[in-house]
Amino acid sequence: MTKPFVEFDAVSFAYAERPILHRVSFCIEQGHFTAIMGGSGSGKTTLLRLMTGQLQPDSGRVLVGGKDLREFSRQELHEYRRQMGVLFQFGALFTDLSVFDNVAFPLREHTQLSEAMIQDLVALKLNAVGLRGIEALMPSELSGGMARRVALARTIALDPQLMLFDEPFTGLDPISLSVIALLVSRINKALQATSVMVTHDIHQSLQIVDQVIFLAGGEVIFSGTPEEIRQTDSPWVHQFVHGEPDGPVQFRYPTTQSLEQQLMTAKP
């Protein structure tokens, strides 16, 4: 039996006067792997920030384990974030620290473990991403794909219950991309973590996730399993799956002024 881990209940959010999300509701089950997809600027990263508690909804609720994030005490919020592993787009490593020290960083920061224990844990985490043996290398000596894997090892150092990935595949060659996708999927299963991944890579996602949520126009326009996505006749989803430039998802930034008006406006 699964139970909800993170729920969005009619969440609306705007940056100043600019509405981004409008009454967004969805549920992420414990232990499930969910991809968030949508056009550029549709609010995917904003949604992750609402999930971490970095941003707060203007209305609606973000529930974690059934409790409104707004009602978390400082201690609860700290604990929630400690159980979270976050891997950003370019998984920045500390360039002045070796691979070992990068992976050891969260262990030293958040635990009282002995150095001997930390050494074993770093070896285990690097082993999980297929890179045991490169402990002494500096980030400048790694390929882009290796650096992303080291960042992944660091993300899982504390055995997070919730893993958030923001475009983990960006900028990788196809082989490194498949390797990262496979590792992310395996690690998710091994840790029985709940994972949420913002990505543009629909084909890779459909192979590894349990659920995909599509955002457009500030709303969830579709959510379902990979099987349901393959079968839907939603034009939004169709445009995404087939990577078509024309369709309901617009590539233009929404502006109220026409190009003609803008060109006619007197210049200083």
Ligand SMILES: Nc1ncnc2c1ncn2[C@@H]1O[C@H](COP(=O)(O)OP(=O)(O)OP(=O)(O)O)[C@@H](O)[C@H]1O
């Ligand atoms: N701190 C901010 N202040 C004001 N506007 C912001 C801020 N962060 C993001 N935005 C705007 O909010 C919208 C949604 O941004 P967000 O980064 O969530 O989109 P996204 O779906 O992750 O985009 P992409 O796929 O291009 O990374 C964008 O139009 C962006 O310009």
